[in-house]
Amino acid sequence: MKNILRRNAVNILGNGEETILFLHGFGCDQSVWKHIVPAFIEDYKIVLLDFVGAGKSDISAYDKFRYSKLEGYAQDVLEVCTELQLKNIILVGHSVSCMIGALAAINDSSVFKKLIFVGPSPRYLNDVGYNGGFEKVDLDLLFELMDEDYIAWSNSTAAAIMANRERPELSEELSNSFCLLEPEIAKDFAKVTFLSDNRKDLPYIPVESLTLQCQEDILAPLEIGHYINMNTKGNTLVILEATGHCPHLSAPEETILAIRSYLS
Numbered sequence: 001m002k003n004i005l006r007r008n009a010v011n012i013l014g015n016g017e018e019t020i021l022f023l024h025g026f027g028c029d030q031s032v033w034k035h036i037v038p039a040f041i042e043d044y045k046i047v048l049l050d051f052v053g054a055g056k057s058d059i060s061a062y063d064k065f066r067y068s069k070l071e072g073y074a075q076d077v078l079e080v081c082t083e084l085q086l087k088n089i090i091l092v093g094h095s096v097s098c099m100i101g102a103l104a105a106i107n108d109s110s111v112f113k114k115l116i117f118v119g120p121s122p123r124y125l126n127d128v129g130y131n132g133g134f135e136k137v138d139l140d141l142l143f144e145l146m147d148e149d150y151i152a153w154s155n156s157t158a159a160a161i162m163a164n165r166e167r168p169e170l171s172e173e174l175s176n177s178f179c180l181l182e183p184e185i186a187k188d189f190a191k192v193t194f195l196s197d198n199r200k201d202l203p204y205i206p207v208e209s210l211t212l213q214c215q216e217d218i219l220a221p222l223e224i225g226h227y228i229n230m231n232t233k234g235n236t237l238v239i240l241e242a243t244g245h246c247p248h249l250s251a252p253e254e255t256i257l258a259i260r261s262y263l264s
Contacts, residue, residue, distance in 0.1 A: 012048075013048070098118070220245065238262075
């Protein structure tokens with residue numbers, strides 16, 4: 001059904017025998033991989049998509065109930081893979097899409113060969129013995145600011161997420177990406193992202209995985225990388241020199257090298 005590919009604005013590049021599916025994080029779209037894709041396009045088939053509400057996706061396909069949980073997005077991923085008859089692929093996810101990819105793999109392990117997590121977190125809220133990075137009051141304030149002034153929220157949040165303050169063009173690019181989202185969908189996706197708890201799912205991830213963890217990441221503290229590594233079978237942890245939450249934008253060369261090293 002072509003509407004599945006149109007729904008998620010799927011793009012297919014390259015002619016390699018193996019496939020890499022790239023999934024963007026909250027507030028972004030498939031263009032966020034623009035520095036990474038060229039390094040793999042000669043050797044792999046590349047599949048890019050936009051989650052519903054992002055980029056050039058079909059906004060009319062947005063279903064508040066379906067997307068009230070990350071499982072709704074994971075189902076979209078599986079439907080795209082089924083439509084394209086993809087099996088045994090490599091999935092590269094950023095931020096929340098890491099857990100979306102993990103849920104998809106748990107649902108159907110035959111689709112995936114390896115998972116690569118860039119800045120993942122199974123839970124953003126702190127808990128007893130667990131440092132997720134945020135207290136409930138922090139997230140309540142974040143959601144309140146989104147409701148009051150979405151543009152102001154975009155500007156301030158992008159700067160904190162991106163870090164690399166000596167390169168303001170990076171946070172400006174992320175802020176512009178936030179502003180392209182339909183605000184109501186963005187608010188829904190933010191709540192699903194930051195209030196989800198996928199810690200219990202980690203032991204059930206059925207394929208090998210790589211965690212790329214950044215320094216000074218406000219959304220995923222260093223402890224998160226170690227937590228995922230300790231609770232996920234077959235997981236490899238690599239701590240990048242990159243700072244912030246978006247190494248594919250701020251340090252693409254290091255990100256490419258880490259992915260290539262793992263795949264080889």
